[in-house]
Amino acid sequence: MPDRQLTIRAILTGIVLGALLTPCNIYSGLKIGWSFNVSIIALLIATGLWALMDRLRIGAPLGVGEANIAQTTASSSANIISGGLVAPIPALAMLTGSNLPTLQLLAWVFAVSFLGIWVAWYLRDSLILRSGLPFPTGRATAETLLELFDKGREATLKLRVLLASTMLAGGLKWLDTGWLPLPRPSLGFSLPAAGKLAGFGSVTAKNLSFTLDPSLMLAGFGAIIGFRAGISLLLGGIFSWGVLGPVGLYQGFVTPGEADPDAVWFAAMIEWLLWPGVALMVGAALTKFAIHVYRSRRGQVEQACSKEPGYTTWLRLSGLILASAFVVLAQLSFFGIHWVLAALAVPIAFVLAMVASRVVGETGIPPIGAIGKVSQLSTGVMAPGEMTANLIGANVAGGAAGQSADLLNDFKAGQAIGAPPRFQVVAQVFGVFTGSVVGSLVYLSLIPDPASMLITEQWPAPAVATWKVVAETLSEGLSSVPLSALWAVAIGALAGILVTVIEQRRGARWLPSMPAFGLAMVIPASLSITMFFGSLVAKLLERWRPTLAQRFLIAAASGLIAGESLTGVARALLGIIE
Helix, strand or coil: CCCCCCCCCHHHHHHHHHHHHHHHHHHHHHHHHCCCCCCCHHHHHHHHHHHHHHCCCCCCCCCCCHHHHHHHHHHHHHHHHHHHHCCHHHHHHHHHHHCCCHHHHHHHCCCCCCCHHHHHHHHHHHHHCCCCCCCCHHHHHHHHHHHHHHHHHHHHHHHHHHHHHHHHHHHHHHHHHHCCCCCCCCCCCCCEEEEEHHHCCCCCCCCCCCCCCCCCHHHHHHHHHHHHHHHHCCCCCCCHHHHHHHHHHHHHHCCCCCCCCCCHHHHHHHHHHHHHHHHHHHHHHHHHHHHHHHHHHCCCCCCCCCCCCCCHHHHHHHHHHHHHHHHHHHHHHHHHCCCCHHHHHHHHHHHHHHHHHHHHHHHHHCCCHHHHHHHHHHHHHCCCHHHHHHHHHHHCCCHHHHHHHHHHHHHHHHHHHCHHHHHHHHHHHHHHHHHHHHHHHHHHHCCCCHHHCCCCCCCCCHHHHHCCCCHHHHCCCCHHHCCCHHHHHHHHHHHHHHHHHHHHHHHHCCCCCHHHHCCCCCCHHHHHHHHHHHHHHHHHHHHHCCHHHHHHHHHHHHHHHHHHHHHHHHHHHHHCCC
């Protein structure tokens, strides 16, 4: 491998790409609670950009090691949403009535993400070298990296597809939010009113959020998550908003919105529907990683040992201690949390990050939501009634787990080309700093008033809703939760557990994805429908044009997500300026 890896241009390339892609994840996280891994898209853009500069004779193409450093920096920046910007931080702002000051928010997001870097380096030997975990995302990044330097023309074609889809989605979003708003027709059914809804005459499809949303970003997400997740979203949306919601409206335990056939009742109905939705997701996620941990312990295989220089052991331990102290001091100074709770948040975060990283290593899916809920429950037991400590302690665990998983995926990709881990750690630090600055500024610009803007049709913010409700419940006690919601939680959790156990024993072919099914219960049905259509188009393309799908599907879908996200952020910022 070439010596040129941790170069200034590689770091700067990653910083620029991270700054451009981070707003995409902030935007999509506040819209649907999901984000996307930018490693592959960053590789395509970075290598394509420097290849173009080489053709124009104003620069040299990136080496394979430099490309790895650039994508490590960019991915860690875009992954900054795991630091809390689309979940616990907005939830806390809704409860307190205001956002954190800019510098405090920036420092806090950096602190929890910085801790995850050192947790990942500490876990690298056991999870990358000795356990033999596949880390699917890291492996896919490694294969793309090697392919790019073996097939230069293929990389150029993928980059062109990515840029074309970015421009298409961006242009459509610009028209939709500016000169030519696109129609969002209702699906056209209505249900007769009964009981407490007698004054409404009927409940329309639009009341229940059954509309067609012309969002190419959502279609891109559907293409990436696959047909099983897409159809699970559709089924979950039909069940929750088309069956369970109307039953709740008629029985009186679900609250309707304003008496208008064109009004969307998402904000009112979600207050009850999120209970079974969250329970389903948490039950499934916790069961899945418990099964994975059990299986990995039974079948763990000892493999290679680290060949890093001897001083790295001291460096890793020092970095972990420094990052832990930073997080504790930030809790004390920014939020006034008791020092015992602040100190306990760190070991809890380390254990949960280790569990989450192992799950990511086997499945590729980071269970950040479930990790946060476990931490919230832990804090709720130790300090009942402390909503700030509850959310912030869980934020530490989620932030550390998210960045740890991201860096371990990068370690897996770097292992394929022999990249020194310490170089990737440096790149990750630059990326986390970039993401903290850009992500915090974008979030504050998009959501200046969380209490009135979030958990609405425009910004559903499902992750914010779930973290907020759990914190409120644990502060007031279970007695404040309606009996119908408690039954829904019990049934939802049990369903998530049972289906996940059956899935692990019998296979997943004919079973819905419980995380996707549960997510459909906490986002408008219109979003689930559009993502389903995206997954359907991808499935048909894979069936009838498998080679074309294998070559260009991910690049095209990533471009749709990036184009609409960036344009949505730009339009929102222009609206604030105007």
